[in-house]
Amino acid sequence: MIFNTITDSQVPCMSAEFDNSLANTKQQGFKTLLIGFKNTLGKANLSKIYQVNSDKQAQDLFGLGSNLFQQYLKYKKNDKKIEVSCIAVAEGDKEASTSLVFDFEDPTKPILDGVLSIIIFGEILNITINSTKDLKDICNAVVKEISNNIDIPVTCILDQTKPNAILIKTIHKSSIYNDYAIYLNGYEDKPLPTNLKMTYADKDNLIITKFAGATKEYLEDIDALFKEEIKDNKFNLIVTPFFSYEFNNKMADILKNRWSSNSQTDGLLLITINKEDSNDKIFKANLDNLNCEAIIPLNYANSVSPTYLINAAAAAQIALSGSINPASPLQNIPLVGIKPPFQNNRIDIDTRNSQILKGVGSITTIGNTPTLERVVTSYKRNNAGMPDDSYQCAETMLTLSFLRSDFKQYFWTKYNRHNLAENENNLDPSLKILTPNLAKCEAIACFMQWEKNGLVQNLDDFIEDLKVELNKNNSRRLDIMMSPTLIKQLLQVAVQIRFK
Structure with a gap:
């Protein structure tokens, strides 16, 4: 018989040791990593991992109203059990802000009482208008309403370059905010106050105007971030607001290494877009050629909620399901705190089916509830360039990751x-x-x-x-x-x- 620590003794004694090699049943816990932006109120250092255990801690680290703070809150609305860590990274542009001008047309008749109901970054604002107000008063009321809502990541002032206009800038300088729209509220039958008129970017879809201006998503060296800070820390899900072709390809290489037999720090990257048409230039440029079993793209076409919040909510539900049973179907799961597209802007089942075949998962709307419909990876072809669905299902990747980790934990603990x-x-x-x-x-x-x-x-x-x-x-x-x-x-x- 072989003992771990007991050796021969010349002194009369009885020695007894403990051996836990047959007793360990502990599994490595499921963990999520959120990556995003902090604001000037946040005390966190850039490019540093923080395990975050409360809303208050997230607020102190990343700042009230910041991108990363909002992601954290939305994640925790959907799951309160999974361990969450966060990293704040540098914004995309030092100078170029993402901004828009929101303006009213000069009325030809007096404006009557009513409510101006708009949606900005998923937040519904109902601004009471009465007939005693002129356009300047209305603009001031809109500025006040937007500025008082901490969940809208913008600064808002009267535009000094043109009358009856409001200048709105995102607090973070990143191209991820390009194309976000201000909508007229399409959930309720609330017409504009009589004789109040505005210019529309897309009246059919109730889009008043869109943000534009920034040219880069982030300034971070993603390779260095993983090599120098994340290292061999294993995160089952990695959640970011980024979705550019450049970012996706860098992450595909990083994740391929992390899933390797040498590293075994496997995790899945979740990205979300909101494009109706798979022929959309952003859809095609960023996702058509993506082919990685460790990247999960999701699409919630025409949603008025920001994609980075949809992403955080979806990640929380995937993490919760995967931690309970990695093979459990990731379908028909409601997303808490996300607003659906307007009724006339929801894509049909054939369109969603086509996008799934292209390696993009689907979020649909059941009633008025945003719901995970099908979660797939971007893997579509094998090394020979032939069609391959072996890694298509996200449940397959979660299950394989669990089986490898579980077998290693059990076998190597016992026989090392x-x-x-x-x-x-x-x-x-x-x-x-x-x-x-x-x-x-x-x-x-x-x-x-x-x-x-x-x-x-x-x-x-x-x-x-x-x-x-x-x-x-x-x-x-x-x-x-x-x-x-x-x-x-x-x-x-x-x-x-x-x-x-």
């Missing part, structure tokens, strides 16, 4: 100080010696537990395919090849009613 021998030796079973047959039994035991937990199926096939042997070129290495059949998710039910 064992010797290695052939099967045929006559060995004392009390000795810490691992044989291929013993390893095979352990692999089968793990599979049976996974099967019991609803992660895998077909035990007989697993046993038949399982190979465990000493490496022919390295007698100190044990090789295990296992082929688990993963549990599949119910996606469709087909029924034919053949009546007579």
Whole structure:
């Protein structure tokens, strides 16, 4: 028999030690990383990881109303259990702000009482207008209403270059805010106060005007951020507001390395867009050529909520489901705190199906509730350039990540100080010696537990395919090849009613 610490003693004694190699059942916890911007009120250092445990801590670190603070709040509205860490990164442009001018037309008749109801960054503002107010008073009322809402990440003042106009700038200088719109409220039948008129960028879709101006998403060196700060910290989900082609390709390379057998710090990157048409230039430029099993793109077409908040809400629901059961279907899951597109702006099932085939997951609206419909990765082709759906489902990636982590946790905790021998030796079973047959039994035991937990199926096939042997070129290495059949998710039910 071999002991860990007990040696021979010349003094009469009885020694007893503890060995926990058979007792550890702890799993590595599910963790999420949020990346975004802080504002001048935030005390956090740029490019530094902070584990955040409360709304107050997030506010102190990143600043009230900041991009990262808002992401954190939206995440926690959807999940309060998963451990969350955050990193604030440098904004995209030092000078170029993302801004817009919101102006009214000179009325030809007196403006009557009513309510101006607008939506900006997903926040509905109802501004009471009465007939005693002129356009300057109305502009001041709009400025006050926007400025008093801490959930709208902008500064708002009267425009000094033209009459009856408001200048609005995002507090963060980044191109992620380009194309965000100010909408006339399309949820309720609230017409503009009589004789109040404004210029529309897109009247059919109730878009008054859009933000524009910044040219870059961020100034961060993403490679350096992962190498120098994130390092080998494992995050199951990585959530960012960025979605450019350049960023996606950098992250694809980074994640490929993190999923490798040497690193095993695997995690999934979540990105969200809100484009109706897959032929949209941003959709095509950023996502058409993306082909990475570790990147999950989602699309919630025409949503009035900012994509970075949709992303945070979706990530929280995916993390919660994945932490409970990684194979559980990521479908029909409501997103809390997200506003849906207007009724006439919701895309149909054929369009959503087409986008899923292009490697972009779908968020739909059930009633008026934004709901995760299907979550897929951007993986579409294998190394030979041929169509391949093996890594299409996000549940597949979550399950594979769990199986590898669980088997390593169990097996290596138990056998990391064992010797290695052939099967045929006559060995004392009390000795810490691992044989291929013993390893095979352990692999089968793990599979049976996974099967019991609803992660895998077909035990007989697993046993038949399982190979465990000493490496022919390295007698100190044990090789295990296992082929688990993963549990599949119910996606469709087909029924034919053949009546007579």
